[in-house]
Amino acid sequence: MENNLKFIDLYAGIGGFRFAFEAAGGICKFSSEWDKYSQLTYKAFHGETPFGDIHQINDIENQIPDHNVLAAGFPCQPFSLAGVSKKNSLGRLHGFDDPTQGTEFFKIKEILRLKKPVAFFLENVKNLKSHDNGKTFEIIKESLEKIGYIFETRIIDASKWVPQHRERIYFVGFRADLNISKKEILELFPDSPKNRIYELEDILIPEKELNKKYEEKYTVGPGTWDTLLRHKKNHIEKGNGFGYGLITKPYGDKITRTISARYHKDGAEILIEQKGKRPRRLTPLEACKLQGFPEKCYAFFNGLKTQPVSDTQAYRQFGNSVAYPVIKDIAKNISNFIHERDLLNNDLGINKKAV
Known part of the structure; x- marks a missing residue:
């Protein structure tokens, strides 16, 4: 001591x-x-x-x-x-x-x-x-x-x-x-x-493990997706690069945008492409890993232990961290x-x- x-x-x-x-x-x-x-x-x-x-x-x-x-x-x-x-x-x-x-x-x-x-x-x-x-x-x-x-x-x-x-x-x-x-x-x-300590493909949940629970909970809703598409179109017409950030396969050495405290709203800065479906947000576990937090934290977001806060609060916390x-x-x-x-x-x- x-x-x-x-x-x-x-x-x-x-x-x-x-x-x-x-x-x-x-x-x-x-x-x-x-x-x-x-x-x-x-x-x-x-x-x-x-x-x-x-x-x-x-x-x-x-x-x-x-x-x-x-x-x-x-x-x-x-x-x-x-x-x-x-x-x-x-x-x-x-x-x-x-x-x-x-x-x-x-x-x-x-x-x-x-x-x-x-x-x-x-x-x-x-x-x-x-x-x-x-x-x-x-x-x-x-x-x-x-x-x-x-x-x-x-x-x-x-x-x-x-x-x-x-x-x-x-x-x-x-x-x-x-x-x-x-x-x-x-x-x-x-x-x-x-x-890097790990690459994006080490963080993201494999598609085969994305069951209905994840699809329903983290896939962007139709209204939100339409709004994001419209905003991106408007920005493109104005000649700037603003709009949502979509991560597509192959992940390779791709790097995401900065996750922020507003991520819970629509996930716009980091969306994951889903073939034949609307894209999805990161799960709280993926957000935890994206910030590089120690493995002992994973148990609270993968179902092994009780998640201490709602997904909304978890996104805010990792975005602010x-x-x-x-x-x-x-x-x-x-x-x-x-x-x-x-x-x-x-x-x-x-x-x-x-x-």
């Missing part, structure tokens, strides 16, 4: 970061997730229910345990392209002007400022770096430097690990007093593996670096005076 890295899991969703750091030998000291349905899946996966709304914690120094690494996939809606467009259309503020979700980063900053862990590992949509002409990212950078942290970022496409295009920005940072260079931090971002294999590789590199540099002895209880 003394030599184990200790981490906290904030805006935890269904616990992708927790799986990653536990795979690297870490111990989770605290987790937080406000969504009640995500809490159910988190408990199914990890055996405990995370704390609810992080904003209910008013005494950070005493309510948040000491830890070596803060991990968080903080809410990205105010910074995503879709979120910005939607809020602009509604005349609402976004980013750091958002009075609600726009403040989530500042909660992370306050925990870092007061608890001073060795390192942090954050994930967000890639648009965060260009949001508001780079002003949002500059505020993040200045805020972290002001409280005594140095960090680097990299945008990584998960398609090198799993057959899904999923570009996200990853932050890895360390306390500045530890004298770790930015070059050393950059080296913690993993090189792409030579081969991280591409686990990417997170796992970065977490492993962070953990190894901390142990190799003997940084655990520079944390947990020292230098806690807030700056």
Whole structure:
């Protein structure tokens, strides 16, 4: 226990970061997730229910345990392209002007400022770096430097690990007093593996196993399919490539579009062709695999164990989640670096005076 890295899991969703750091030998000291349905899946996966709304914690120094690494996939809606467009259309503020979700980063900053862990590992949509002409990212950078942290970022496409295009920005940072260079931090971002962990055909349920249950439940309804066809036709006539994404055989080394939290609505971004029938959506089990989650999770979606939430909620959760294999590789590199540099002895209880 003394030599184990200790981490906290904030805006935890269904616990992708927790799986990653536990795979690297870490111990989770605290987790937080406000969504009640995500809490159910988190408990199914990890055996405990995370704390609810992080904003209910008013005494950070005493309510948040000491830890070596803060991990968080903080809410990205105010910074995503879709979120910005939607809020602009509604005349609402976004980013750091958002009075609600726009403040989530500042909660992370306050925990870092007061608890001073060795390192942090954050994930967000890639648009965060260009949001508001780079002003949002500059505020993040200045805020972290002001409280005594140095960090680097990299945008990584998960398609090198799993057959899904999923570009996200990853932050890895360390306390500045530890004298770790930015070059050393950059080296913690993993090189792409030579081969993906698995290909699309390893994820999709074979057609011979798609019985009536799957056909009835996951095949796109006639009304929805007509709407998707109409929208695609309109986009083509306008000269752009928008519309549904259809995966056809042979699968080979094909890669899907990014699965999103709206996938439950019509499955438009990833539809699987069915010969002589309307296409189907991914099943929750296939969505779980597409995000690369550990095999222990499969039992909750293949009938071996009770599914913790409805299909709708499962789609939302996997769409909002991280591409686990990417997170796992970065977490492993962070953990190894901390142990190799003997940084655990520079944390947990020292230098806690807030700056």
